[in-house]
Amino acid sequence: MSEHVHSSSPRIYLVILAVLLMLTVITVGAAYVNFGPFNLVIAVLIATTKATLVALFFMHLRHDPPINAIVFVSSLIFLGLFLLFPLIDIQSRDRVIPNGLRMQSPPPAAAKQAPAAAPAAGEHAPAH
Amino acid sequence: MSADSHAVAPHGAEPAFRQHHFINAEQQFSTSKLGMWLLLATEILMFGGLFVGYGLMQGVYPEAWVAGHHHLDRPLGALNTVFLLVSSYTMVMAVHYASTSNKAKTLLNLFLTIGFAAGFLVVKYFEYSHKFHDGLLPGRYFTYHGGGPPQQAMFFGFYFCMTGLHGIHVVIGMGLIAWIMMRTARGEFSSEYYTPVDLVGLYWHLVDLIWIYLFPLLYLVS
Numbered sequence: 001m002s003e004h005v006h007s008s009s010p011r012i013y014l015v016i017l018a019v020l021l022m023l024t025v026i027t028v029g030a031a032y033v034n035f036g037p038f039n040l041v042i043a044v045l046i047a048t049t050k051a052t053l054v055a056l057f058f059m060h061l062r063h064d065p066p067i068n069a070i071v072f073v074s075s076l077i078f079l080g081l082f083l084l085f086p087l088i089d090i091q092s093r094d095r096v097i098p099n100g101l102r103m104q105s106p107p108p109a110a111a112k113q114a115p116a117a118a119p120a121a122g123e124h125a126p127a128h
Numbered sequence: 129m130s131a132d133s134h135a136v137a138p139h140g141a142e143p144a145f146r147q148h149h150f151i152n153a154e155q156q157f158s159t160s161k162l163g164m165w166l167l168l169a170t171e172i173l174m175f176g177g178l179f180v181g182y183g184l185m186q187g188v189y190p191e192a193w194v195a196g197h198h199h200l201d202r203p204l205g206a207l208n209t210v211f212l213l214v215s216s217y218t219m220v221m222a223v224h225y226a227s228t229s230n231k232a233k234t235l236l237n238l239f240l241t242i243g244f245a246a247g248f249l250v251v252k253y254f255e256y257s258h259k260f261h262d263g264l265l266p267g268r269y270f271t272y273h274g275g276g277p278p279q280q281a282m283f284f285g286f287y288f289c290m291t292g293l294h295g296i297h298v299v300i301g302m303g304l305i306a307w308i309m310m311r312t313a314r315g316e317f318s319s320e321y322y323t324p325v326d327l328v329g330l331y332w333h334l335v336d337l338i339w340i341y342l343f344p345l346l347y348l349v350s
Contacts, residue, residue: 017217031348043344058220068165075169079176101188
């Protein structure tokens with residue numbers, strides 16, 4: 001079978017592990033620095049680098065027949081579509097109904113005196 | 129996968145584990161692997177729904193998300209990331225040793241993988257019990273009195289759904305690895321046939337992959 005396929009020296013796996021741990025340290029460190037709107041971008045970029053290393057080396061995609069990578073990347077493309085369209089909706093809806101997505105806040109007095117009212121409001125959560 | 133391979137074929141003969149509808153062992157291996165990748169694609173889409181919901185609601189209630197994530201313990205989350213990354217390494221080593229017919233080292237690495245997975249769950253247990261104690265729970269069970277936006281209840285809804293579904297995958301993974309250990313101990317695998325080890329490895333790496341995204345999005349991004 002594909003014995004030859006996995007014959008890449010186990011040392012490469014140790015190198016990949018070291019890089020993954022290093023990236024974890026970097027991403028935790030970066031979380032303590034405020035890059036403003038780039039916080040999310042940096043975190044997701046580092047996570048994607050780590051995920052790519054895991055997929056290519058630990059999951060052997062580097063040596064696999066390309067069909068496996070096609071399946072994997074397709075799922076990511078559809079996930080992107082899934083994210084894209086609701087995002088367009090949410091980002092543009094404010095122009096039609098300002099604050100229309102947010103649940104109605106309880107009157108300030110009620111919110112302060114009775115914290116128990118808050119969780120009750122929490123139920124009627126999201127996007128109406 | 130077959131219920132197979134109790135007998136390893138004599139050298140040069142048709143291997144006993146090959147099922148009749150495959151041309152050869154290589155094709156059987158590739159097919160099993162493709163099937164596993166299709167399963168992993170569905171897993172990605174299942175978690176994807178939660179990620180998309182989390183991202184969208186973060187856009188709507190940014191202040192609740194910031195307040196909510198301040199309740200998460202970054203060092204514990206980072207420790208769990210290390211546990212899963214190292215367990216992925218021991219898993220890939222187990223696959224490597226299975227593919228070179230090294231039974232003892234395969235078993236050792238599978239055992240270490242289960243050990244790190246258990247460590248992950250222990251840390252998760254302490255995190256969860258702390259949240260339960262503080263009343264940082266989803267929806268109407270949110271009884272935290274420390275103030276902050278009420279929509280934190282929604283943040284913790286996502287937190288428990290995402291880490292909970294991931295935790296269930298960790299438990300399933302531990303079960304699968306234990307099963308693979310039993311079959312390895314019975315001598316069912318060799319460099320000729322180790323497909324189940326490889327596939328369970330893929331599943332385990334996906335569990336790691338999902339945590340790679342969960343950790344920064346839940347614990348780090350403010």
